[in-house]
Amino acid sequence: VSDSERLARIALSRLTEPGDHRVANLVAELGAVRLFGLLRDERDPGGLLTEVATRLRGIDPGADLERAERLGIRYLIPGDPEWPTQVDDLIHCANLEDRGGPPLGLWVRGPGRLDRLDQSVAVVGSRHATTYGAEVARGLADTLVRADWSVVSGAAYGIDQAAHRGALSVEGATVAVLACGVDRAYPTAHRPLLDHLAQTSLVVAEVPPGCAPTRGRFLSRNRLIAALTRGTVVVEAAVRSGALNTATWATRLNRHLMGVPGPVTNAQSQGTHQLVRSGAATLVTQGSEVLEVVGDIGTHLVIPPRAPSTPRDRIGQRLQRVLDAVPVAQPAPVDSIATTAGLGLVEIRSSLSRLLTLGLVETSPAGWRLAPAARE
Amino acid sequence: VSDSERLARIALSRLTEPGDHRVANLVAELGAVRLFGLLRDERDPGGLLTEVATRLRGIDPGADLERAERLGIRYLIPGDPEWPTQVDDLIHCANLEDRGGPPLGLWVRGPGRLDRLDQSVAVVGSRHATTYGAEVARGLADTLVRADWSVVSGAAYGIDQAAHRGALSVEGATVAVLACGVDRAYPTAHRPLLDHLAQTSLVVAEVPPGCAPTRGRFLSRNRLIAALTRGTVVVEAAVRSGALNTATWATRLNRHLMGVPGPVTNAQSQGTHQLVRSGAATLVTQGSEVLEVVGDIGTHLVIPPRAPSTPRDRIGQRLQRVLDAVPVAQPAPVDSIATTAGLGLVEIRSSLSRLLTLGLVETSPAGWRLAPAARE
Numbered sequence: 104v105s106d107s108e109r110l111a112r113i114a115l116s117r118l119t120e121p122g123d124h125r126v127a128n129l130v131a132e133l134g135a136v137r138l139f140g141l142l143r144d145e146r147d148p149g150g151l152l153t154e155v156a157t158r159l160r161g162i163d164p165g166a167d168l169e170r171a172e173r174l175g176i177r178y179l180i181p182g183d184p185e186w187p188t189q190v191d192d193l194i195h196c197a198n199l200e201d202r203g204g205p206p207l208g209l210w211v212r213g214p215g216r217l218d219r220l221d222q223s224v225a226v227v228g229s230r231h232a233t234t235y236g237a238e239v240a241r242g243l244a245d246t247l248v249r250a251d252w253s254v255v256s257g258a259a260y261g262i263d264q265a266a267h268r269g270a271l272s273v274e275g276a277t278v279a280v281l282a283c284g285v286d287r288a289y290p291t292a293h294r295p296l297l298d299h300l301a302q303t304s305l306v307v308a309e310v311p312p313g314c315a316p317t318r319g320r321f322l323s324r325n326r327l328i329a330a331l332t333r334g335t336v337v338v339e340a341a342v343r344s345g346a347l348n349t350a351t352w353a354t355r356l357n358r359h360l361m362g363v364p365g366p367v368t369n370a371q372s373q374g375t376h377q378l379v380r381s382g383a384a385t386l387v388t389q390g391s392e393v394l395e396v397v398g399d400i401g402t403h404l405v406i407p408p409r410a411p412s413t414p415r416d417r418i419g420q421r422l423q424r425v426l427d428a429v430p431v432a433q434p435a436p437v438d439s440i441a442t443t444a445g446l447g448l449v450e451i452r453s454s455l456s457r458l459l460t461l462g463l464v465e466t467s468p469a470g471w472r473l474a475p476a477a478r479e
Numbered sequence: 480v481s482d483s484e485r486l487a488r489i490a491l492s493r494l495t496e497p498g499d500h501r502v503a504n505l506v507a508e509l510g511a512v513r514l515f516g517l518l519r520d521e522r523d524p525g526g527l528l529t530e531v532a533t534r535l536r537g538i539d540p541g542a543d544l545e546r547a548e549r550l551g552i553r554y555l556i557p558g559d560p561e562w563p564t565q566v567d568d569l570i571h572c573a574n575l576e577d578r579g580g581p582p583l584g585l586w587v588r589g590p591g592r593l594d595r596l597d598q599s600v601a602v603v604g605s606r607h608a609t610t611y612g613a614e615v616a617r618g619l620a621d622t623l624v625r626a627d628w629s630v631v632s633g634a635a636y637g638i639d640q641a642a643h644r645g646a647l648s649v650e651g652a653t654v655a656v657l658a659c660g661v662d663r664a665y666p667t668a669h670r671p672l673l674d675h676l677a678q679t680s681l682v683v684a685e686v687p688p689g690c691a692p693t694r695g696r697f698l699s700r701n702r703l704i705a706a707l708t709r710g711t712v713v714v715e716a717a718v719r720s721g722a723l724n725t726a727t728w729a730t731r732l733n734r735h736l737m738g739v740p741g742p743v744t745n746a747q748s749q750g751t752h753q754l755v756r757s758g759a760a761t762l763v764t765q766g767s768e769v770l771e772v773v774g775d776i777g778t779h780l781v782i783p784p785r786a787p788s789t790p791r792d793r794i795g796q797r798l799q800r801v802l803d804a805v806p807v808a809q810p811a812p813v814d815s816i817a818t819t820a821g822l823g824l825v826e827i828r829s830s831l832s833r834l835l836t837l838g839l840v841e842t843s844p845a846g847w848r849l850a851p852a853a854r855e
Contacts, residue, residue, distance in 0.1 A: 119821070120819070120821070154821035154822070155821060157814070157817055157818050157821075157823075157824075158818045158821070235742055235744070238744075239743060239744075289807065289808055290808070291808065315806035315807070315808070315809055315811060315815075315819075316806065316807045316808065317803055317804050317805060317806055317807065317819060318802065318803045318805075318807070318849070318853075319800075319803030319804060319819075321807075322803075342783075363743060364740030364741065364742075364743065364748075364752060364755075364762070365740065365741075365742055365743075366611055366740075366741055366742055367615060367739060367740065367741075367764035367765065368611070368614075368615075372740075373764070376740060376762060376764050377783055379740075379755065379762045380761070380762045380763075380764075380768070385756070386740070386752060386755045386756050386762065387756075388743035388749075388752050388756075389743065392756070407718075407753055424695075426694065427693055427694045427695030427698075428693050428695060429693060429694075430691035430692065430693055431665065431691070431692045431693065431694070431697075432665055432666070432667065432691070432692065433691060435691060438533070439691075441533055442533050442534045443496070443691075443693060443695075445495070445496070445530035445531060445533075445534070446530070447533075448533075473694070477694075
């Protein structure tokens with residue numbers, strides 16, 4: 104990758120907002136170096152000039168890169184060995200939405216490697232998470248990182264924070280993707296969390312260092328979280344939640360989309376339930392089920408939970424038939440049980456005494472009935 | 480319908496257990512009158528005689544019917560105007576399982592009409608329901624009966640009871656289908672509930688009056704609940720729950736199957752979550768969604784819940800673009816917002832003052848940032 108390509112992309116990312124589809128199309132057509140050259144010479148490719156004119160003053164990508172490197176921040180572009188090629192899938196989304204184009208490059212802070220995110224899952228959800236939702240997010244992240252998957256989220260309050268912390272608690276890889284520069288902290292209360300992530304794992308952003316978060320940048324950040332990962336799990340989301348925007352991107356990008364259910368009385372689960380109802384998301388209840396969805400065919404298969412087998416399961420069909428004829432509540436005499444079972448008295452008597460030994464029936468002067476163990 | 484047909488079916492239902500597939504096949508082949516005649520003459524149709532021999536002594540269907548009528552109980556058989564013809568769908572299940580055959584007839588107590596159950600929904604679930612599950616079942620029943628649907632359940636503890644009570648609380652139609660005779664109460668603590676149902680609505684059973692509940696009869700009762708109704712809603716079910724047996728029957732009978740989610744930490748929701756995960760059941764969170772599933776095409780359509788629109792939704796695209804460029808936290812000066820938005824200073828200034836009037840941004844000496852109302 105040439106230096107001029109890197110510097111041109113830095114310049115373009117200063118000049119435009121993330122994911123701009125006109126920029127994506129022009130870069131595909133002309134290349135980043137040529138596009139920046141045209142703009143710098145005040146030519147007007149694709150009618151972009153009027154919009155970027157005010158930003159052109161004082162553009163100095165070389166100084167940007169130097170300053171970033173001093174802060175321990177690197178700038179990755181397509182073609183770099185560490186480039187996460189999966190985000191290039193966004194090329195197909197460039198014209199879907201204003202903000203749908205692939206990133207020009209990514210600003211990265213931390214010792215992790217961004218190309219390792221081919222095995223990653225996004226865990227996202229409400230900033231106003233319930234304690235239930237936060238606990239579920241924490242547990243999912245724990246299971247995922249133990250299975251050597253990275254957990255990607257947005258470092259927001261609520262579910263995002265719980266997911267990062269769940270991964271960190273078992274020293275797993277967890278990556279924060281920000282709507283502001285990687286040197287900034289939003290919310291500011293998460294400065295220690297973000298510094299810790301930058302020291303042990305990765306903090307990623309599409310906007311250059313120093314940039315403030317805006318609503319537009321949150322939306323483009325969401326598309327990046329979906330694009331970086333193999334699948335997105337929405338833990339809690341009210342009907343108007345940014346997490347649903349990430350979910351839409353996961354679907355557009357043909358990523359796996361999963362939703363964790365919750366009490367139907369919980370407004371924070373309404374959005375997730377809608378995703379499952381509509382068929383957009385698969386219902387998941389634990390990390391192992393997430394792994395089953397995102398893993399390769401035949402890996403991470405989940406054995407559906409089932410109760411331990413009971414003594415009842417271990418008796419033959421003939422004994423089961425007798426047991427099925429024994430009353431649940433009021434005891435019945437042997438001949439009545441024989442009538443119900445449609446079997447002879449001799450067989451019934453020996454079957455009942457065998458069932459008594461197994462603790463499945465109980466007897467009294469009034470007759471026989473099921474023991475509590477056999478009532479389930 | 481002839482008296483001899485009715486009496487023959489009463490006799491056969493005394494001689495055999497509900498749903499016996501051999502009986503179903505023999506009735507289809509020979510008719511009930513002929514089959515009973517052969518058994519009474521100690522001929523051996525289909526090898527059935529050995530099993531029913533002990534029960535043949537003392538068979539008196541005429542006396543059975545008379546005694547039942549004195550207790551206010553009627554016996555319905557196919558061909559009666561009140562016969563719920565949908566249960567005849569079980570004819571196709573006769574050979575699926577030991578207990579899969581259609582009922583020979585139904586013992587009914589109460590002023591309701593059984594043929595009205597073409598517009599009914601089963602609400603079933605765990606006997607060990609949580610308060611959450613019971614509250615949800617109650618609410619579902621309430622909504623269903625208000626929309627003139629009947630709620631069918633099994634009068635057990637937990638979800639069943641909550642469903643019946645939810646329907647009764649708004650004087651709706653709710654039907655109990657029992658595993659014992661309609662004159663008996665199981666659990667005995669539900670005697671007042673069952674008497675109330677018999678006075679205001681319906682209590683139904685396949686086994687003759689006086690019969691005790693057995694495990695076998697619970698299983699055949701479950702198939703009847705599924706067969707009587709347009710769909711089954713499972714509210715809470717652990718991984719080994721009788722409600723899952725009803726769910727299996729609903730699927731076999733091509734009825735709608737629905738599951739209500741709950742906290743993933745709740746063992747009583749594990750079975751429901753599995754039903755949804757496997758694709759067997761549709762996730763539902765409220766009665767209106769149940770109605771949408773079971774109703775005829777174009778009726779009971781649910782408008783997906785969404786948050787009320789905000790001032791943000793009501794501004795034009797151009798103003799939205801300015802708003803998207805305003806920082807969320809740290810205020811920014813006008814020129815920085817102009818740069819982010821890619822718009823001229825004049826337009827930005829007038830847009831910001833319009834947004835200020837709308838309460839979407841706030842201003843301070845340091846610049847502009849989003850107002851709390853615009854941060855969602």
